[in-house]
Amino acid sequence: MKVMIVTDAWSPQVNGVVRTLRTTRRELEAMGHAVDILSPQEFRTLPCPTYPDIRLSILAGAAVRRRIRDYAPDALHIATEGPLGLAARRHALRTGMPFTTAYHTRFPEYVRARTGIPLAWTYRFLRWFHAPARAVMAPTPTVKADLEAFGFDNVVLWTRGVDLDVFRMQPSHRLDTARPIFLYVGRVAVEKNVEAFLELDLPGSKWVVGDGPALAGLRARFPDAHYLGVLQQPELAEVYAAADVFVFPSRTDTFGLVLLEAMACGLPVAAYPVTGPLDVLGDSAAGAMRDDLREACLAALDIDRGTARAHAEQFSWRAATEQFVAHLHPVAAPEAAPAAA
Known part of the structure; x- marks a missing residue:
């Protein structure tokens, strides 16, 4: 056809x-x-x-x-x-x-x-x-x-x-800052609510991967966070594998492909209980959803990486x-x- x-x-x-x-x-x-x-x-x-x-x-x-x-x-x-x-x-x-x-x-x-x-x-x-x-x-x-x-x-x-061959569990030292490492990946725009993540009082360090119209303002407001630009998929997979929790602060996404990519790399998710995370995570134990995003981040630290990977394996592009x-x-x-x- x-x-x-x-x-x-x-x-x-x-x-x-x-x-x-x-x-x-x-x-x-x-x-x-x-x-x-x-x-x-x-x-x-x-x-x-x-x-x-x-x-x-x-x-x-x-x-x-x-x-x-x-x-x-x-x-x-x-x-x-x-x-x-x-x-x-x-x-x-x-x-x-x-x-x-x-x-x-x-x-x-x-x-x-x-x-x-x-x-x-x-x-x-x-x-x-x-x-x-x-x-x-x-x-x-x-x-x-x-x-x-x-x-x-x-x-x-x-x-x-999700491409389970590219996004996979692997040893990685791409992020060499204080543990635990909390990671955001995606467009850096107002609708992604990235500042809700960067405002959190969390132990360890925070990383933002991506680009967008809100990036310059966030870098100025939150200079203690670490920023990477847009990465190709193999590099991005290494970044996911090096982090401890994937933070998804958006309240407006319809799905959130990055959720699947993170979990495929064994990275547990912290998110609000809204459209996107609710559908992707469902009732699995691969992430923590809370109205308090800080609570979700800390709870996700206790999730086994193998659990996150197993949930991602249920999603295939074919x-x-x-x-x-x-x-x-x-x-x-x-x-x-x-x-x-």
Whole structure:
């Protein structure tokens, strides 16, 4: 099957959406499917207001229509609600082409945190965007239920996985500061709530891995913490393996791929009991969830690393991609012309 994925999030961005789509493409191709990614790399872009690392494609409508027509996909998946997603949606509706969409991030909550725009306004736009989709793919049962409560139809589950060969238990001395070592990995942005981690009174030392618009301000406010930039996966796995607790302070993530990566490296998780950790950790003993994040961090110190690894082994990218394929809605082939009399 020829699959086209339209996304406004792609390299060089480093985030869960990009990682999910890149890994899904790899798994689809391993399953024998052909995959074409339509991304901002093909277009002129402008920096997104308040988040310049994200590039928004401009004047892309005609090129998007041409790309979809030329590739003639058997299935069209629109991964994001940005300019490219809007252009692909518009073309699909005009031509009667069925398509699926995905809900990757709590976009309304992020917009409110950055601009103050009410949640209801942004959810109204998202309902409009996703309404014509044959399936709206959500990463967890909790997010699926939340979308349905906001009036979304045709919501289905598309979970996530982790590369258990890259993210593994191993000896590591990449972090050589005082024990215990508490680690955050991810985008450093207001919606990630990283300051809630850095404000905690904890023994040992704190590390932040990642980049984003809030990084400079946090470095200035919390100079005693240690900071690393964006790392490639093998290096990141060594960092996870060198830490004692993975701290996930976000209250707005829909899933949190970094949770799986950390646990695959044997790193217990400390988090708030909110969407993302609730679905990924469930009732396992691989992490500690508390309304008091400091209590969760200290409780996670007592969790065996093997327990964290065993829980991560339940998540595979192949199973997640099989879900994705099952939800695709193939374009109907044109009917053959009647045979001559």
